[in-house]
Amino acid sequence: MDKKNIKIKRSSLTFLGWTTVLCIIPFVFSSDYSRHLCINALIYIMLAQGLNICLGYCGQMSLGQAGFFAIGGYVFAILTTKFGFFWWGSTIIAVIMTALVGFLLAVIGMRARGSAFIVISILFARVVRLVALNWTDMTNGQAGILSIPRMAFFGNQLTSKLSIYYYVLIFVVIIQFLMERIIDSKIGRAFVAVKQADSLAASLGISPYHYSIAAFTIGAAVSAFAGCFHASFAQMVSPEMADFNNVMLYIIMMVVVGGRGTIWGPVVGAFLFTFLPEYLRFADMLRMPIFGLILIFLVLFVPDGFIPAFTKLTRKKK
Protein backbone atom coordinates (compact mmCIF):
# COMPACT_ATOMS: atom_id res chain seq x y z
CA MET A 1 0.00 0.00 0.00
CA ASP A 2 2.95 2.29 0.53
CA LYS A 3 3.85 2.28 -3.13
CA LYS A 4 0.35 3.32 -4.04
CA ASN A 5 0.51 6.25 -1.64
CA ILE A 6 3.77 7.43 -3.15
CA LYS A 7 2.26 7.16 -6.58
CA ILE A 8 -0.80 9.16 -5.57
CA LYS A 9 1.36 11.80 -3.95
CA ARG A 10 3.57 12.07 -7.01
CA SER A 11 0.72 12.39 -9.45
CA SER A 12 -1.05 14.93 -7.20
CA LEU A 13 2.15 16.96 -7.08
CA THR A 14 2.49 16.85 -10.85
CA PHE A 15 -1.13 17.88 -11.21
CA LEU A 16 -0.70 20.79 -8.81
CA GLY A 17 2.52 21.75 -10.52
CA TRP A 18 0.94 21.92 -13.94
CA THR A 19 -2.12 23.74 -12.66
CA THR A 20 0.11 26.34 -11.04
CA VAL A 21 2.02 26.81 -14.28
CA LEU A 22 -1.23 27.27 -16.13
CA CYS A 23 -2.32 29.86 -13.56
CA ILE A 24 0.86 31.82 -13.96
CA ILE A 25 0.98 31.79 -17.75
CA PRO A 26 -1.28 34.80 -18.41
CA PHE A 27 1.19 36.87 -16.38
CA VAL A 28 4.16 35.64 -18.36
CA PHE A 29 2.41 36.38 -21.61
CA SER A 30 0.68 39.49 -20.52
CA SER A 31 -0.20 41.40 -23.64
CA ASP A 32 -3.82 41.36 -24.66
CA TYR A 33 -3.06 39.48 -27.83
CA SER A 34 -0.98 36.87 -26.01
CA ARG A 35 -3.76 36.31 -23.53
CA HIS A 36 -6.13 35.87 -26.42
CA LEU A 37 -3.80 33.17 -27.71
CA CYS A 38 -3.61 31.60 -24.25
CA ILE A 39 -7.37 31.25 -24.14
CA ASN A 40 -7.31 29.65 -27.57
CA ALA A 41 -4.63 27.30 -26.31
CA LEU A 42 -6.85 26.30 -23.37
CA ILE A 43 -9.72 25.56 -25.70
CA TYR A 44 -7.40 23.52 -27.87
CA ILE A 45 -6.26 21.56 -24.83
CA MET A 46 -9.80 20.32 -24.43
CA LEU A 47 -10.09 19.60 -28.12
CA ALA A 48 -6.78 17.77 -28.15
CA GLN A 49 -7.75 15.68 -25.15
CA GLY A 50 -10.75 14.57 -27.14
CA LEU A 51 -8.37 13.06 -29.65
CA ASN A 52 -6.00 11.88 -26.96
CA ILE A 53 -8.61 9.68 -25.31
CA CYS A 54 -9.28 7.99 -28.60
CA LEU A 55 -5.76 7.83 -30.01
CA GLY A 56 -3.43 7.91 -27.07
CA TYR A 57 -5.31 5.67 -24.73
CA CYS A 58 -7.50 3.52 -26.91
CA GLY A 59 -5.20 3.35 -29.89
CA GLN A 60 -7.72 4.37 -32.49
CA MET A 61 -6.60 7.21 -34.68
CA SER A 62 -9.40 9.54 -35.60
CA LEU A 63 -9.18 12.37 -38.06
CA GLY A 64 -12.68 13.66 -37.52
CA GLN A 65 -12.48 15.46 -34.16
CA ALA A 66 -12.82 18.77 -35.94
CA GLY A 67 -16.25 17.60 -37.00
CA PHE A 68 -17.35 17.29 -33.38
CA PHE A 69 -15.76 20.62 -32.58
CA ALA A 70 -17.89 22.15 -35.32
CA ILE A 71 -21.12 20.38 -34.42
CA GLY A 72 -20.75 21.38 -30.76
CA GLY A 73 -20.00 24.95 -31.71
CA TYR A 74 -22.82 25.23 -34.20
CA VAL A 75 -25.50 23.67 -31.98
CA PHE A 76 -24.40 26.02 -29.21
CA ALA A 77 -24.47 28.98 -31.57
CA ILE A 78 -27.89 28.16 -32.99
CA LEU A 79 -29.38 27.61 -29.54
CA THR A 80 -28.03 30.83 -28.11
CA THR A 81 -28.64 33.12 -31.06
CA LYS A 82 -31.67 31.73 -32.85
CA PHE A 83 -33.54 30.48 -29.82
CA GLY A 84 -32.13 32.72 -27.13
CA PHE A 85 -31.41 29.74 -24.92
CA PHE A 86 -29.22 30.29 -21.90
CA TRP A 87 -25.48 29.61 -21.94
CA TRP A 88 -25.13 26.46 -19.89
CA GLY A 89 -28.30 24.89 -21.21
CA SER A 90 -27.06 25.32 -24.75
CA THR A 91 -23.68 23.87 -23.86
CA ILE A 92 -25.17 20.78 -22.24
CA ILE A 93 -27.53 20.16 -25.14
CA ALA A 94 -24.72 20.69 -27.65
CA VAL A 95 -22.46 18.23 -25.87
CA ILE A 96 -25.17 15.61 -25.55
CA MET A 97 -26.22 15.92 -29.19
CA THR A 98 -22.66 15.70 -30.42
CA ALA A 99 -21.93 12.75 -28.18
CA LEU A 100 -24.93 11.02 -29.71
CA VAL A 101 -23.61 11.65 -33.20
CA GLY A 102 -20.21 10.37 -32.12
CA PHE A 103 -21.81 7.34 -30.59
CA LEU A 104 -23.73 6.55 -33.76
CA LEU A 105 -20.68 7.03 -35.91
CA ALA A 106 -18.68 4.75 -33.64
CA VAL A 107 -21.34 2.07 -33.56
CA ILE A 108 -21.46 2.01 -37.34
CA GLY A 109 -17.79 2.52 -37.97
CA MET A 110 -15.95 0.66 -35.23
CA ARG A 111 -16.73 -2.65 -36.84
CA ALA A 112 -14.10 -1.54 -39.28
CA ARG A 113 -11.48 -0.63 -36.71
CA GLY A 114 -8.13 0.61 -37.85
CA SER A 115 -7.41 2.16 -41.18
CA ALA A 116 -10.96 1.97 -42.47
CA PHE A 117 -12.26 3.88 -39.49
CA ILE A 118 -9.75 6.63 -40.07
CA VAL A 119 -11.12 7.15 -43.54
CA ILE A 120 -14.66 7.21 -42.15
CA SER A 121 -13.63 9.86 -39.68
CA ILE A 122 -12.07 11.98 -42.41
CA LEU A 123 -15.21 11.76 -44.48
CA PHE A 124 -17.33 12.58 -41.47
CA ALA A 125 -15.54 15.86 -40.94
CA ARG A 126 -15.84 16.70 -44.64
CA VAL A 127 -19.56 16.02 -44.59
CA VAL A 128 -19.98 18.18 -41.47
CA ARG A 129 -18.23 20.98 -43.27
CA LEU A 130 -20.38 20.52 -46.37
CA VAL A 131 -23.56 20.62 -44.31
CA ALA A 132 -22.40 23.74 -42.47
CA LEU A 133 -21.71 25.38 -45.82
CA ASN A 134 -24.93 24.43 -47.51
CA TRP A 135 -27.70 24.20 -44.91
CA THR A 136 -27.97 27.96 -45.04
CA ASP A 137 -31.32 28.20 -43.25
CA MET A 138 -29.77 26.97 -40.06
CA THR A 139 -26.11 27.70 -40.41
CA ASN A 140 -25.85 30.83 -42.55
CA GLY A 141 -23.50 29.02 -44.88
CA GLN A 142 -20.08 30.47 -45.51
CA ALA A 143 -20.71 33.53 -43.37
CA GLY A 144 -21.32 31.54 -40.23
CA ILE A 145 -23.21 32.63 -37.17
CA LEU A 146 -22.17 35.80 -35.38
CA SER A 147 -22.80 37.68 -32.15
CA ILE A 148 -22.67 34.67 -29.91
CA PRO A 149 -22.74 35.72 -26.25
CA ARG A 150 -19.61 35.52 -24.16
CA MET A 151 -19.36 33.64 -20.91
CA ALA A 152 -20.81 34.94 -17.67
CA PHE A 153 -19.75 34.13 -14.14
CA PHE A 154 -22.81 33.98 -11.89
CA GLY A 155 -24.57 36.60 -13.92
CA ASN A 156 -21.66 38.95 -14.54
CA GLN A 157 -20.62 39.09 -18.16
CA LEU A 158 -16.92 38.38 -18.48
CA THR A 159 -15.12 40.99 -20.52
CA SER A 160 -11.42 41.03 -19.70
CA LYS A 161 -9.20 38.42 -21.30
CA LEU A 162 -7.75 37.57 -17.92
CA SER A 163 -11.12 36.73 -16.41
CA ILE A 164 -12.11 34.64 -19.42
CA TYR A 165 -8.81 32.81 -19.21
CA TYR A 166 -9.36 31.79 -15.61
CA TYR A 167 -12.97 30.86 -16.27
CA VAL A 168 -11.96 28.51 -19.07
CA LEU A 169 -9.05 27.26 -16.98
CA ILE A 170 -11.45 26.01 -14.32
CA PHE A 171 -13.02 23.68 -16.84
CA VAL A 172 -9.72 22.65 -18.36
CA VAL A 173 -8.51 21.60 -14.92
CA ILE A 174 -11.77 19.74 -14.32
CA ILE A 175 -11.33 17.87 -17.60
CA GLN A 176 -7.69 17.09 -16.81
CA PHE A 177 -8.75 15.75 -13.45
CA LEU A 178 -11.54 13.68 -14.95
CA MET A 179 -9.15 12.25 -17.49
CA GLU A 180 -6.73 11.25 -14.81
CA ARG A 181 -9.54 9.53 -12.92
CA ILE A 182 -10.76 7.70 -15.99
CA ILE A 183 -7.30 6.55 -17.02
CA ASP A 184 -6.64 5.22 -13.55
CA SER A 185 -9.91 3.35 -13.39
CA LYS A 186 -10.99 0.02 -14.75
CA ILE A 187 -12.28 1.66 -17.91
CA GLY A 188 -8.98 3.38 -18.51
CA ARG A 189 -7.04 0.18 -18.10
CA ALA A 190 -9.41 -1.51 -20.51
CA PHE A 191 -8.70 1.22 -23.06
CA VAL A 192 -4.98 0.64 -22.77
CA ALA A 193 -5.46 -3.11 -23.04
CA VAL A 194 -7.40 -2.63 -26.25
CA LYS A 195 -4.74 -0.31 -27.60
CA GLN A 196 -1.78 -2.52 -26.89
CA ALA A 197 -3.13 -5.96 -27.71
CA ASP A 198 -6.72 -6.12 -28.76
CA SER A 199 -6.94 -9.85 -29.38
CA LEU A 200 -5.49 -10.50 -25.97
CA ALA A 201 -7.92 -8.06 -24.43
CA ALA A 202 -10.79 -9.77 -26.18
CA SER A 203 -9.71 -13.10 -24.80
CA LEU A 204 -9.96 -11.60 -21.34
CA GLY A 205 -13.49 -10.49 -21.93
CA ILE A 206 -12.70 -6.88 -22.81
CA SER A 207 -14.51 -6.11 -26.00
CA PRO A 208 -12.43 -3.84 -28.25
CA TYR A 209 -15.56 -2.88 -30.12
CA HIS A 210 -17.45 -1.63 -27.08
CA TYR A 211 -14.54 0.11 -25.45
CA SER A 212 -13.53 1.84 -28.66
CA ILE A 213 -17.06 3.14 -28.97
CA ALA A 214 -16.88 4.43 -25.39
CA ALA A 215 -13.53 6.12 -25.94
CA PHE A 216 -14.67 7.68 -29.17
CA THR A 217 -17.93 8.97 -27.68
CA ILE A 218 -16.16 10.51 -24.70
CA GLY A 219 -13.70 12.10 -27.11
CA ALA A 220 -16.57 13.50 -29.16
CA ALA A 221 -18.23 14.96 -26.08
CA VAL A 222 -15.05 16.67 -24.91
CA SER A 223 -14.41 18.08 -28.37
CA ALA A 224 -17.96 19.41 -28.49
CA PHE A 225 -17.44 21.06 -25.12
CA ALA A 226 -14.39 22.78 -26.56
CA GLY A 227 -16.51 23.80 -29.54
CA CYS A 228 -19.00 25.56 -27.27
CA PHE A 229 -16.25 27.50 -25.56
CA HIS A 230 -14.74 28.43 -28.87
CA ALA A 231 -18.09 29.63 -30.18
CA SER A 232 -18.56 31.75 -27.11
CA PHE A 233 -15.05 33.19 -27.02
CA ALA A 234 -14.60 33.90 -30.70
CA GLN A 235 -18.25 34.92 -30.76
CA MET A 236 -18.69 33.29 -34.12
CA VAL A 237 -18.80 29.91 -35.79
CA SER A 238 -18.02 29.10 -39.38
CA PRO A 239 -17.65 26.00 -41.56
CA GLU A 240 -13.88 26.33 -41.18
CA MET A 241 -14.22 24.82 -37.70
CA ALA A 242 -14.51 21.42 -39.35
CA ASP A 243 -11.69 22.03 -41.78
CA PHE A 244 -8.87 19.55 -41.79
CA ASN A 245 -6.08 22.03 -42.47
CA ASN A 246 -7.29 24.71 -40.08
CA VAL A 247 -8.18 22.58 -37.12
CA MET A 248 -7.59 18.84 -37.34
CA LEU A 249 -3.97 19.13 -38.39
CA TYR A 250 -3.18 21.22 -35.35
CA ILE A 251 -4.98 18.84 -33.00
CA ILE A 252 -3.00 15.91 -34.36
CA MET A 253 0.27 17.73 -33.92
CA MET A 254 -0.62 18.87 -30.43
CA VAL A 255 -1.43 15.37 -29.30
CA VAL A 256 1.39 13.56 -31.04
CA VAL A 257 4.19 16.09 -30.55
CA GLY A 258 3.07 16.87 -27.01
CA GLY A 259 2.87 13.20 -26.17
CA ARG A 260 -0.06 10.93 -26.84
CA GLY A 261 -1.18 8.72 -24.03
CA THR A 262 -0.16 11.29 -21.47
CA ILE A 263 -2.40 13.72 -19.63
CA TRP A 264 -0.13 16.74 -19.89
CA GLY A 265 1.32 16.11 -23.32
CA PRO A 266 -1.60 17.76 -25.12
CA VAL A 267 -1.27 20.73 -22.77
CA VAL A 268 2.29 21.30 -23.94
CA GLY A 269 1.24 20.60 -27.50
CA ALA A 270 -1.68 23.02 -27.36
CA PHE A 271 0.43 25.92 -26.16
CA LEU A 272 3.26 25.03 -28.51
CA PHE A 273 1.13 24.93 -31.61
CA THR A 274 -0.94 27.96 -30.70
CA PHE A 275 2.13 30.13 -30.21
CA LEU A 276 4.50 28.70 -32.78
CA PRO A 277 2.69 30.00 -35.88
CA GLU A 278 2.67 33.43 -34.28
CA TYR A 279 6.39 33.42 -33.66
CA LEU A 280 6.95 32.41 -37.23
CA ARG A 281 5.04 35.42 -38.49
CA PHE A 282 8.24 37.29 -39.20
CA ALA A 283 8.94 34.93 -42.07
CA ASP A 284 5.72 36.17 -43.65
CA MET A 285 5.04 34.15 -46.79
CA LEU A 286 7.40 31.35 -45.88
CA ARG A 287 5.82 30.97 -42.45
CA MET A 288 3.69 27.95 -43.23
CA PRO A 289 6.31 26.02 -45.20
CA ILE A 290 8.71 26.48 -42.27
CA PHE A 291 5.97 25.29 -39.96
CA GLY A 292 5.63 22.14 -42.04
CA LEU A 293 9.38 21.54 -41.91
CA ILE A 294 9.44 22.01 -38.14
CA LEU A 295 6.68 19.45 -37.82
CA ILE A 296 8.60 16.97 -39.95
CA PHE A 297 11.72 17.34 -37.86
CA LEU A 298 9.88 17.17 -34.55
CA VAL A 299 8.16 13.96 -35.55
CA LEU A 300 11.39 12.43 -36.83
CA PHE A 301 13.45 13.23 -33.78
CA VAL A 302 10.89 13.18 -30.99
CA PRO A 303 8.43 10.58 -32.25
CA ASP A 304 6.77 9.83 -28.93
CA GLY A 305 6.20 13.43 -28.09
CA PHE A 306 7.84 15.85 -25.71
CA ILE A 307 6.39 14.70 -22.41
CA PRO A 308 7.37 11.04 -22.81
CA ALA A 309 10.82 12.09 -24.02
CA PHE A 310 11.19 14.32 -20.98
CA THR A 311 10.03 11.55 -18.69
CA LYS A 312 12.56 9.20 -20.24
CA LEU A 313 15.35 11.71 -19.75
CA THR A 314 14.54 12.36 -16.11
CA ARG A 315 14.29 8.67 -15.43
CA LYS A 316 17.65 7.99 -17.02
CA LYS A 317 19.32 10.51 -14.75
CA LYS A 318 18.22 8.52 -11.72
Place this chain on the structure above:
Amino acid sequence: MFLQLLLNGIVLGSGYALISIGHTIIFGLMRVSNFAHGEFYMLGAYFAFTFLDLLGLPFALAFFLTIVCGIILGYLLNRLVFKYVRDDMTVNGLVTIGMSIFFTNLAQYIWGAQPKNLMSPFKSNTIFLGRVSVTPARLFIILASAVSLFAFFCIIKYTKLGKAFRATFQQRDAARLVGIDSERIYSVSTILGTVMACIAGALLGLAYSLEPTMGAKAISVSWAVVVAGGPGNFIGAITIGLLMGIIEALGGGYISSAYKDAFPFIILILVLIFKPQGIFSKGGSRMNG
Protein backbone atom coordinates in the same frame (compact mmCIF):
# COMPACT_ATOMS: atom_id res chain seq x y z
CA MET B 1 -27.93 13.64 -69.59
CA PHE B 2 -26.95 10.37 -68.04
CA LEU B 3 -24.35 9.64 -70.71
CA GLN B 4 -22.94 13.13 -70.40
CA LEU B 5 -22.54 12.78 -66.66
CA LEU B 6 -21.11 9.32 -67.14
CA LEU B 7 -18.46 10.66 -69.44
CA ASN B 8 -17.54 13.46 -67.09
CA GLY B 9 -17.39 10.90 -64.34
CA ILE B 10 -15.01 8.73 -66.35
CA VAL B 11 -12.74 11.69 -66.96
CA LEU B 12 -12.68 12.50 -63.28
CA GLY B 13 -12.44 8.85 -62.35
CA SER B 14 -9.41 8.28 -64.55
CA GLY B 15 -7.63 11.00 -62.64
CA TYR B 16 -8.68 9.48 -59.35
CA ALA B 17 -7.53 6.05 -60.51
CA LEU B 18 -4.06 7.35 -61.38
CA ILE B 19 -3.68 9.18 -58.07
CA SER B 20 -4.91 6.22 -56.09
CA ILE B 21 -2.68 3.69 -57.78
CA GLY B 22 0.31 5.78 -56.80
CA HIS B 23 -0.97 6.02 -53.27
CA THR B 24 -1.65 2.33 -52.93
CA ILE B 25 1.83 1.42 -54.13
CA ILE B 26 3.41 3.62 -51.49
CA PHE B 27 1.05 2.50 -48.77
CA GLY B 28 0.92 -1.13 -49.68
CA LEU B 29 4.60 -1.73 -50.21
CA MET B 30 6.27 0.53 -47.71
CA ARG B 31 3.47 1.02 -45.21
CA VAL B 32 3.84 4.76 -45.51
CA SER B 33 0.56 6.54 -44.87
CA ASN B 34 1.25 9.31 -47.29
CA PHE B 35 -0.90 12.31 -46.49
CA ALA B 36 1.07 14.39 -48.94
CA HIS B 37 0.04 12.36 -51.97
CA GLY B 38 -2.53 14.96 -52.92
CA GLU B 39 0.31 17.45 -53.01
CA PHE B 40 2.19 15.33 -55.57
CA TYR B 41 -0.92 15.56 -57.71
CA MET B 42 -0.94 19.33 -57.19
CA LEU B 43 2.76 19.62 -57.94
CA GLY B 44 2.33 17.62 -61.13
CA ALA B 45 -0.24 20.13 -62.29
CA TYR B 46 1.98 23.07 -61.36
CA PHE B 47 5.03 21.52 -63.01
CA ALA B 48 2.98 21.23 -66.16
CA PHE B 49 1.86 24.81 -65.71
CA THR B 50 5.45 25.98 -65.39
CA PHE B 51 6.60 24.22 -68.52
CA LEU B 52 3.52 24.84 -70.60
CA ASP B 53 2.40 28.33 -69.64
CA LEU B 54 5.33 30.03 -68.02
CA LEU B 55 8.02 28.69 -70.32
CA GLY B 56 5.83 28.21 -73.34
CA LEU B 57 7.25 24.85 -74.29
CA PRO B 58 5.47 22.60 -76.77
CA PHE B 59 2.97 20.28 -75.18
CA ALA B 60 4.75 16.96 -75.60
CA LEU B 61 7.98 18.36 -74.21
CA ALA B 62 6.22 20.00 -71.28
CA PHE B 63 4.48 16.75 -70.45
CA PHE B 64 7.69 14.80 -70.69
CA LEU B 65 9.50 17.27 -68.43
CA THR B 66 6.66 17.03 -65.91
CA ILE B 67 7.20 13.30 -65.73
CA VAL B 68 10.92 13.86 -65.29
CA CYS B 69 10.22 16.24 -62.42
CA GLY B 70 7.96 13.61 -60.92
CA ILE B 71 10.77 11.08 -61.09
CA ILE B 72 13.18 13.45 -59.39
CA LEU B 73 10.61 14.31 -56.74
CA GLY B 74 9.90 10.66 -56.03
CA TYR B 75 13.57 9.82 -55.80
CA LEU B 76 14.29 12.66 -53.39
CA LEU B 77 11.29 11.80 -51.25
CA ASN B 78 12.42 8.26 -50.84
CA ARG B 79 16.03 9.14 -50.21
CA LEU B 80 15.41 11.99 -47.78
CA VAL B 81 12.24 11.04 -45.98
CA PHE B 82 10.56 7.70 -46.60
CA LYS B 83 13.72 5.73 -46.07
CA TYR B 84 13.66 6.61 -42.39
CA VAL B 85 10.00 6.31 -41.57
CA ARG B 86 8.78 3.18 -43.28
CA ASP B 87 6.46 0.84 -41.44
CA ASP B 88 5.64 3.05 -38.46
CA MET B 89 2.36 4.41 -39.63
CA THR B 90 1.70 7.09 -37.09
CA VAL B 91 5.16 8.58 -37.47
CA ASN B 92 5.17 8.55 -41.23
CA GLY B 93 1.60 9.80 -41.25
CA LEU B 94 2.67 12.83 -39.28
CA VAL B 95 5.78 13.41 -41.33
CA THR B 96 3.73 13.36 -44.51
CA ILE B 97 1.22 15.72 -42.93
CA GLY B 98 4.12 18.08 -42.35
CA MET B 99 5.19 17.59 -45.94
CA SER B 100 1.66 18.36 -47.05
CA ILE B 101 1.70 21.67 -45.18
CA PHE B 102 5.14 22.40 -46.57
CA PHE B 103 4.28 21.71 -50.20
CA THR B 104 0.87 23.38 -50.20
CA ASN B 105 2.26 26.59 -48.79
CA LEU B 106 5.43 26.46 -50.83
CA ALA B 107 3.31 26.18 -53.96
CA GLN B 108 1.31 29.16 -52.81
CA TYR B 109 4.52 31.06 -52.29
CA ILE B 110 5.99 30.17 -55.67
CA TRP B 111 2.97 30.28 -57.92
CA GLY B 112 0.52 32.41 -55.97
CA ALA B 113 -2.90 31.57 -54.64
CA GLN B 114 -4.92 32.68 -57.66
CA PRO B 115 -6.46 29.85 -59.65
CA LYS B 116 -4.58 29.11 -62.84
CA ASN B 117 -5.38 27.32 -66.04
CA LEU B 118 -3.21 25.16 -68.19
CA MET B 119 -2.92 26.40 -71.73
CA SER B 120 -4.55 23.56 -73.54
CA PRO B 121 -2.94 22.62 -76.83
CA PHE B 122 -6.27 21.26 -77.99
CA LYS B 123 -8.73 23.45 -79.75
CA SER B 124 -11.70 24.00 -77.53
CA ASN B 125 -14.37 23.07 -79.99
CA THR B 126 -16.70 20.47 -78.61
CA ILE B 127 -17.11 17.20 -80.39
CA PHE B 128 -20.48 15.59 -80.39
CA LEU B 129 -20.74 11.83 -80.03
CA GLY B 130 -24.44 11.20 -80.24
CA ARG B 131 -26.01 13.27 -77.50
CA VAL B 132 -22.80 13.63 -75.53
CA SER B 133 -20.54 16.61 -75.92
CA VAL B 134 -16.89 16.36 -75.08
CA THR B 135 -13.84 18.51 -75.56
CA PRO B 136 -10.69 17.07 -77.11
CA ALA B 137 -8.90 17.81 -73.86
CA ARG B 138 -11.18 15.49 -71.92
CA LEU B 139 -10.81 12.74 -74.48
CA PHE B 140 -7.09 13.12 -74.16
CA ILE B 141 -7.34 12.77 -70.39
CA ILE B 142 -9.12 9.45 -70.69
CA LEU B 143 -6.74 8.24 -73.34
CA ALA B 144 -3.59 9.33 -71.58
CA SER B 145 -4.75 7.81 -68.30
CA ALA B 146 -5.46 4.54 -70.01
CA VAL B 147 -2.03 4.59 -71.66
CA SER B 148 -0.29 5.40 -68.38
CA LEU B 149 -2.07 2.62 -66.54
CA PHE B 150 -1.33 0.24 -69.37
CA ALA B 151 2.34 1.21 -69.29
CA PHE B 152 2.34 0.69 -65.55
CA PHE B 153 0.92 -2.79 -65.86
CA CYS B 154 3.37 -3.68 -68.60
CA ILE B 155 6.24 -2.63 -66.38
CA ILE B 156 4.90 -4.64 -63.48
CA LYS B 157 4.12 -7.73 -65.46
CA TYR B 158 6.77 -8.03 -68.11
CA THR B 159 9.99 -6.42 -66.97
CA LYS B 160 12.56 -7.91 -64.65
CA LEU B 161 12.15 -4.89 -62.43
CA GLY B 162 8.45 -5.53 -62.30
CA LYS B 163 9.03 -9.08 -61.21
CA ALA B 164 11.36 -7.93 -58.46
CA PHE B 165 8.73 -5.43 -57.43
CA ARG B 166 6.04 -8.06 -57.20
CA ALA B 167 8.33 -10.34 -55.26
CA THR B 168 9.14 -7.68 -52.69
CA PHE B 169 5.46 -6.91 -52.47
CA GLN B 170 4.51 -10.46 -51.66
CA GLN B 171 7.28 -11.39 -49.31
CA ARG B 172 9.85 -8.79 -48.49
CA ASP B 173 12.37 -10.99 -46.74
CA ALA B 174 12.14 -13.86 -49.19
CA ALA B 175 12.76 -11.42 -51.99
CA ARG B 176 15.86 -10.19 -50.24
CA LEU B 177 17.04 -13.76 -49.85
CA VAL B 178 17.00 -14.28 -53.59
CA GLY B 179 19.13 -11.21 -54.07
CA ILE B 180 16.61 -8.47 -54.77
CA ASP B 181 17.77 -5.13 -53.48
CA SER B 182 14.79 -3.85 -51.50
CA GLU B 183 16.17 -0.35 -51.28
CA ARG B 184 16.13 -0.12 -55.03
CA ILE B 185 12.59 -1.45 -55.18
CA TYR B 186 11.44 1.06 -52.60
CA SER B 187 13.03 3.80 -54.59
CA VAL B 188 11.35 2.63 -57.77
CA SER B 189 7.97 2.34 -56.09
CA THR B 190 8.12 5.80 -54.64
CA ILE B 191 9.06 7.14 -58.03
CA LEU B 192 6.27 5.23 -59.74
CA GLY B 193 3.74 6.38 -57.18
CA THR B 194 4.81 9.99 -57.40
CA VAL B 195 4.90 10.00 -61.19
CA MET B 196 1.38 8.57 -61.37
CA ALA B 197 0.10 11.37 -59.19
CA CYS B 198 1.98 13.99 -61.20
CA ILE B 199 0.56 12.69 -64.44
CA ALA B 200 -2.92 12.82 -62.93
CA GLY B 201 -2.32 16.41 -61.94
CA ALA B 202 -1.03 17.43 -65.33
CA LEU B 203 -3.93 15.69 -67.09
CA LEU B 204 -6.77 16.91 -64.90
CA GLY B 205 -5.22 20.35 -65.05
CA LEU B 206 -6.28 20.41 -68.67
CA ALA B 207 -9.93 20.26 -67.66
CA TYR B 208 -10.01 21.88 -64.22
CA SER B 209 -8.33 24.91 -62.76
CA LEU B 210 -5.22 24.78 -60.59
CA GLU B 211 -5.03 25.93 -57.00
CA PRO B 212 -2.40 25.28 -54.32
CA THR B 213 -5.09 23.60 -52.21
CA MET B 214 -6.28 21.21 -54.89
CA GLY B 215 -4.48 18.40 -53.14
CA ALA B 216 -6.92 18.37 -50.24
CA LYS B 217 -9.79 16.85 -52.18
CA ALA B 218 -7.43 14.53 -54.01
CA ILE B 219 -5.99 13.04 -50.86
CA SER B 220 -9.39 12.38 -49.32
CA VAL B 221 -10.59 10.58 -52.41
CA SER B 222 -7.31 8.75 -52.68
CA TRP B 223 -7.45 7.48 -49.12
CA ALA B 224 -11.02 6.35 -49.57
CA VAL B 225 -10.09 4.48 -52.73
CA VAL B 226 -7.03 2.84 -51.20
CA VAL B 227 -8.90 1.65 -48.14
CA ALA B 228 -11.95 0.50 -50.05
CA GLY B 229 -9.91 -1.25 -52.68
CA GLY B 230 -7.49 -2.73 -50.23
CA PRO B 231 -3.96 -1.45 -49.57
CA GLY B 232 -1.59 -2.48 -52.31
CA ASN B 233 -4.40 -3.69 -54.50
CA PHE B 234 -3.92 -2.20 -57.97
CA ILE B 235 -7.07 -3.46 -59.65
CA GLY B 236 -9.03 -2.27 -56.64
CA ALA B 237 -7.50 1.18 -56.83
CA ILE B 238 -8.33 1.61 -60.51
CA THR B 239 -11.84 0.25 -60.28
CA ILE B 240 -12.84 2.17 -57.23
CA GLY B 241 -11.10 5.30 -58.47
CA LEU B 242 -13.19 5.20 -61.62
CA LEU B 243 -16.29 4.43 -59.58
CA MET B 244 -15.69 7.40 -57.32
CA GLY B 245 -15.46 9.73 -60.26
CA ILE B 246 -18.61 8.35 -61.81
CA ILE B 247 -20.60 8.45 -58.57
CA GLU B 248 -19.47 12.00 -57.96
CA ALA B 249 -20.55 13.11 -61.42
CA LEU B 250 -23.87 11.28 -61.33
CA GLY B 251 -24.65 12.37 -57.78
CA GLY B 252 -23.73 15.92 -58.56
CA GLY B 253 -25.90 15.96 -61.62
CA TYR B 254 -28.97 14.15 -60.39
CA ILE B 255 -29.14 14.85 -56.71
CA SER B 256 -27.25 17.91 -55.62
CA SER B 257 -24.33 19.83 -56.97
CA ALA B 258 -23.47 21.39 -53.63
CA TYR B 259 -23.09 18.08 -51.88
CA LYS B 260 -21.41 16.28 -54.75
CA ASP B 261 -18.24 15.73 -52.80
CA ALA B 262 -20.18 13.73 -50.27
CA PHE B 263 -21.63 11.04 -52.55
CA PRO B 264 -18.63 8.86 -53.22
CA PHE B 265 -17.91 9.07 -49.55
CA ILE B 266 -21.33 8.04 -48.39
CA ILE B 267 -21.20 5.06 -50.70
CA LEU B 268 -17.78 4.28 -49.32
CA ILE B 269 -18.99 4.33 -45.73
CA LEU B 270 -21.64 1.83 -46.70
CA VAL B 271 -19.02 -0.37 -48.31
CA LEU B 272 -16.77 -0.18 -45.30
CA ILE B 273 -19.55 -1.08 -42.94
CA PHE B 274 -20.33 -4.26 -44.76
CA LYS B 275 -16.90 -5.23 -45.93
CA PRO B 276 -14.26 -3.42 -43.87
CA GLN B 277 -11.34 -5.16 -45.50
CA GLY B 278 -12.08 -3.49 -48.76
CA ILE B 279 -14.03 -4.77 -51.68
CA PHE B 280 -11.21 -6.67 -53.29
CA SER B 281 -8.77 -7.76 -50.65
CA LYS B 282 -8.74 -11.07 -48.88
CA GLY B 283 -7.21 -10.29 -45.50
CA GLY B 284 -7.45 -7.35 -43.15
CA SER B 285 -4.84 -4.79 -42.35
CA ARG B 286 -4.90 -2.56 -39.34
CA MET B 287 -3.48 0.84 -38.69
CA ASN B 288 -2.49 1.29 -35.10
CA GLY B 289 -2.35 4.63 -33.37
